[in-house]
Amino acid sequence: MRKQRRNRIIFVSSFIFSLSLASVFIILAMNENIDFYYTPSDLTSSKIINKENLRIGGLVQEDSIESSQDSLETNFLITDLENTVKVNYVGILPNLFKEKSGVIARGYFDYSKGIFYAKEILAKHDENYIPKEVKKALVNDS
């Protein structure tokens, strides 16, 4: 009975070990494909990504939003604080879309013009939750 139990322990631990090893390899192999979006640095680096449904993400650069007066067209810059990419989008923007906050654009990158034509804009919010009054006080202090 004791021996049987010891064999089971060996079986279970080697099972867990090989399983973890296999998943580590799978994850390492798929690492790039699991990323939901690319960063502006990925785009401006030598690597050319010609995809119809490419996603780039980063922060909306300060003072970069130019909204058209008579259409739904918006131009803005996405930055990862190292490189920026110019984005053109026609459509309704999500509520949380604003300067210095996270954004993910889906579309294609025109390398000759250096403009990213977005078909969809998603807002990405951060993990901080703070009451309005507290935020106001913080802003006034600084």
Added chain:
Amino acid sequence: MRQFFSQLISFPYFFKLAQLSFPYIFVISIFVILLGVSWGVFFSPSDATQGDVYRIIYIHVPAASVAQSIYYTMVVASITYLIWRIKMASVFMISMAPLGALFTFLALFTGAVWGQPTWGTWWVWDARLTSTLILLILYLAIISLFSSFDRRDSTDQAVSIIVLIGGINLPIIKLSVEWWNTLHQSASITLSGSSIDNEMLIPLLISILGFYIYVTAIGMRRMQIEIIKREITHNWVKTIFQEKR
């Protein structure tokens, strides 16, 4: 300690313990959930960026936390069953799996409702959302596996192995937001602290606690039912029902 443990895994003893404590635990859980959720929804301040939409956090985070924790405990149970063949471990797995599926679904559903106004989409195939969907599928697979074998012990064994394999998904869910670029933000509450303001955090923690107590209560009840199903021919079950009459 050893004696307490061996009593806990004996069916009649556990049944009586659960029978006695269930009403109290259940009532406490409802009270704590109502306290946490109503405090969060009605009395906590609105968020500076998200406004009032963020209040769904008081359901979403507890549900997601419970959904993953149930699976962690099921992995422990599966190892226990595979090594020591303790029947209580398999009773635990079959009783908790539907609860896990329910709360995973709740987490996905509230996440979608939250994502629509904030992100601008119900669903994206990012690493966090997809790995949580895999968790739901795992729970459903485990539930269906339980009813697909004829022999009890081969079922329990097969399920234990599936639970163990699926355990790989847990660190992936946890670390997906750190390892990869995802639409879902990274964790607000970590071991080193929290990036949620205290006025919002306290009701959230109460709500999380309430969900855990609720799952404990319902889990115990479900385990009782499973024990009765398995031991229906035994004398101690008969005596219990005769006492009732």
